[in-house]
Amino acid sequence: MAQPSLQPEILSRLREVLEPRHIVTDADELAPRLIDWRRKYTGAAQALVKPGTTAEVAAVVRACADTGTPIVPQGGHTGLVGGSTPDLDGRAVILSSERLTRIRDVDPLNNTMTVEAGCILQTLQAAAARHDRLFPLSLAAEGTCRIGGNLATNAGGLNVLRYGNARDQVLGLEVVLPDGRVWDGLRTLRKDNTGYDLKQLFVGSEGTLGIITAATLKLQPQPLETATAVCAVRDLDAALALLGRCQQATAQSLTSFELIPRLGIQLSLQHVAGSVDPLDRAYDWYVLVEAKGGHGDGGLKAALESALMQAYEDGLVLDAAPAESAGQAQAFWHLREAVVEAQRHEGGSIKHDIAVPVSSVPAFLAEATARVHELVPGVRPVPFGHLGDGNLHFNLTQPKGADTQAFLARWDEVNAAVHDIVASYRGSISAEHGIGQMKVAENARFKPPIELELMRTLKRSLDPQNIMNPGKVIDVG
Ligand SMILES: Cc1cc2nc3c(=O)[nH]c(=O)nc-3n(C[C@H](O)[C@H](O)[C@H](O)COP(=O)(O)OP(=O)(O)OC[C@H]3O[C@@H](n4cnc5c(N)ncnc54)[C@H](O)[C@@H]3O)c2cc1C
Structure with a gap:
């Protein structure tokens, strides 16, 4: 797609701030940044910029604010609701966090690490592990998504049951506001009742209120044991009864309780290499259960297996396969993750x-x-x-x-x-992926008018020019 040429004023301002190699205008290089992961949305942009420090982010944002140029923050670009894809009008500048990759500090005694927004999630998990700590946020896109994007979307993933969403992992943030000022809120405290919890305003705001440049994250003790199993359950009511039993048996150490229907397994076996049927025969519903914690003496695995055995005797579980090795646990997770790819082979x-x-x-x-x-x-x-x-x-x-x-x-x-x-059922139409551009209208259909008005009030007061990721999350009219 032809790119609109860069408007001279913003171009010269960006060149004052960034080296030319960090300002991308080449259409071929820009192309993958203009289409979302699911290939549902295509946009246009004047340029992609790659600031390498908070000061550079602030200078870019000031340049955009002065020229009324829309900014679309982009992390790993793995979002599933079109949040990091610009609209079609072509005036936007995409601001990538890919050069903000410093781990500024790890403090194992305080159980925190302070990291820049462009760090890849998997890199942070590994950094925590090197200090014998766990950073528990985990999702299938973890090799590509970046922590700024995870926080901006309040990502969920596979360990929410025990550790909570991205929102629950954060103690402090550094944010560049829509006028280019920097808010240093990188607190490392567990307790701080000194007014509004501003960091939580930016978590889940999908780049519409400011650009997260760094975060202080909570770390957890590294679990000594992991116990994993796949079970076939009698039905969904039985699955819920089993959930309660597993939580109790593992003393709240249950991290994952994932549902997989037979069709998901069948399509994975058919289409995705490495998929293995976990049980001897087919059942309608399966759950992948995982607990992390224990004392490293096999007690957690024994507790989980005993709960599954009791559930089998009570008719809740029809069959179960506890993982006997890390490799087998990985094979169970592979099956769970394969479901999305498997569906792709069956059409839309x-x-x-x-x-x-x-x-x-x-x-x-x-x-x-x-x-x-x-x-x-x-x-x-x-x-x-x-x-x-x-x-x-x-x-x-x-x-x-x-x-x-x-x-x-x-x-x-x-x-x-x-x-x-x-x-x-008083449920949510977006549990973990956010609103992006995909669900703006649908969200407005269900949110009470007073909530929408509060959201607009916040957006207008922080971003009166509506330059921060316009058209995403809320229509400001
Ligand atoms: C295979 C796959 C599996 C997934 N599984 C899960 C899952 O289990 N749970 C889940 O919650 N999500 C999941 N996702 C969705 C996606 O990975 C998450 O939403 C992730 O948090 C997005 O991170 P990102 O760095 O790719 O952000 P991007 O896609 O680049 O951006 C997402 C949003 O955040 C904004 N943004 C990005 N960086 C910043 C920043 N520094 N400051 C302010 N705003 C910013 C963008 O403008 C955009 O609105 C999955 C996606 C894929 C492709």
């Missing part, structure tokens, strides 16, 4: 990232499944994900042999029908 998928109260999951799934079958006969639901958090990816694979484009053209209609059911 209409996706949802919903949450309902954990106790409402069985009723929600029954109702939503019946509704989508009514709307699209032959559709193949593959609801999977974080059952322990009530967060499911209610993904719908197209009917066999259907026209993919015609099926995907019904995305909004199907989303609306499913979201209406979610709302009837």
Whole structure:
């Protein structure tokens, strides 16, 4: 796609701040930054800039503020709602965090590390491990996504049950505000009741209120044991009963409780190399259970296995395979992660990232499944994900042999029908992926007007020119 030429004023301002090699205007180099991970949104931009320090970020933002140039912050660009993709008007500057990669400090005694926004999540997990600590945020995109993006989206992932979302991992932030001022809120305190908790305003704001340049993150003790198992459950009610039992048996050490339907496993076996059927025969529903903690004496594994055995005797669990090695645990996770890729081989998928109260999951799934079958006969639901958090990816694979484009053209209609059911359970239409550009209108349909007004008030007071990631999260009118 042809790029609009850079407007002279902003170009000269950017050149005062950054070396030319950190200002990208070449169309081929820009192209992958203009399309989102799911290839659902394409945009245009004047340039991609790569500041390497907080001072450079601040100078870029000041230049943009002075010239009224929209800024789209970009981390690993793995977001699933089009948040890091500019709109089509072509005036935006994409601000990448990829050069902000310093780990400024690790303090094992305080259980904190202070890191720059462009650090890759996996790098931070490894840095914590080198100090015999755990940084528990974990998601399938962890080799690519960056901590600034994780915080800006309040990412969830695989360990929320025990450790919480990205929001729960943060003690302090450094943020460049939309006028270019720097807020140094890099506190390292567990207790600080000195007014509004401003850092939490920026967590989950998806780049619409400022640019996160650094964060102080909480670290956890490195668990001494990990116990993993895959179980077939009688039904979803049984899965929930099992969740409670596993939590109790492992003394709250349960980190993951992931739902996988048979169709997810079947498609993974068919399409994704390395997938192995975990049990001897097929069942309708599976859960991947993982606990981390214990004393390193095998006690955690024994406790989990004994809970599974009791659940088997009580008819909740139909079969179970505890992982006998780290390799086997990895194979179970591979199967869980393979579900998304497997669906791709079957044509189009209409996706949802919903949450309902954990106790409402069985009723929600029954109702939503019946509704989508009514709307699209032959559709193949593959609801999977974080059952322990009530967060499911209610993904719908197209009917066999259907026209993919015609099926995907019904995305909004199907989303609306499913979201209406979610709302009837007082659930969320975006449990962990955020709003981005994908769900702005849909969010406005469900948020109480007073909440929308408060959000607009905050946005207008921090960013009166509406230059920070405009068009994302909330329509300011
Ligand atoms: C295979 C796969 C699996 C995934 N699994 C999960 C999962 O389990 N749980 C989950 O929550 N998400 C998941 N995601 C979604 C995605 O990885 C997360 O949203 C992640 O947190 C985004 O990080 P990023 O660095 O890629 O951000 P980007 O995609 O670059 O940006 C995301 C948003 O944050 C803003 N932003 C980025 N950096 C900054 C910054 N420094 N300051 C201010 N705003 C900024 C952007 O403008 C955009 O609005 C998955 C994605 C993929 C592709």
